[in-house]
Amino acid sequence: MFMLQSDGRTPEGFTAYAEYVEKSADRFPAGALHLARTDWYYASYDHRGPHDSRLESMSITERMGPGEPHWHNRLLSLELTLRGAYDDGNIKLRYPTVHSYTFDGFTVGTGHADWRYDELRLDDAGRLVREVEWWSMDATARWLVVADDIEMTWYPDQGEPESITPS
Template sequence: MAYILSAERHEDPSGSFQRYRAFVNAERHRFPASVLALVESDWYFDFTDHRAPHDSWLREVRITEIPGENEDHPPEIQMRVRLLGAYHDGDIEFIYSGVISYDIRMMDLTQGHCDWRYDEFRLSESGDVIHEIEWCGAIDTGRWLIQARNVEHRWYPSAGQGP
């Protein structure tokens, strides 16, 4: 169930965030610490904060398969998503470790990926993190769904810049 993506925000903006906060609070014991720190922070969903991904532009996606030691240890998939921050004063990086699945759907790339619009973190029944991301310009351009064991967020300010 989505809480704070486009459809939910447009229908009931404040209520959607209240329901999301209630969901996070009820499931906080299941979230990895790095993800819980993001969703409970006062800056991640604040569009004026330079570390927040809203309105950022895609720079790079890298998917790496790290071989397992043997048949009993399967390979680990890692994804890195690097963004130019919305204020163009730094880069944001998401690192997904232990990727279980990903679905990257883009409808119209004639203008590029456009802006990282909204995103939210949820949990699968098995406890993996589900990160759903909406991309949008003048029209919706895509939706990504990444399921992983953990997600980290990093902010790299440009030289002489800060959040």
């Protein structure tokens, strides 16, 4: 891990993360690589970025996989809607195929609070790992999603939706 609050969140961590992304670029899924390489995704000034956004909804969908009876091969997708930090639009994040997830809520009695920090990296099998830290005055939750890739769309309150990740 490189840039999470639990890592100390340092300039050196950002530099190490950028080097990691470039070194691993040929293995990164297209959507995740696009986000990790942008100059705005991790910046708090860009309205499209998830930093300080709030969870509006989350849905998990299971669907029949190819070639097997429906009870043997189910595929899972995860979709999040976040209200942007500037309260002027929604961010939709979709993980088309999820391999595993862990949602650990420490103190979510009044909500998750802010999407504080997140990191996109690869596991040993080359799958995308998305770790998210939710934060208020202290940590409220930590999510870990392992998926094939991520899709992101920005829906401003005024204007047309913008697909952020490549199709």
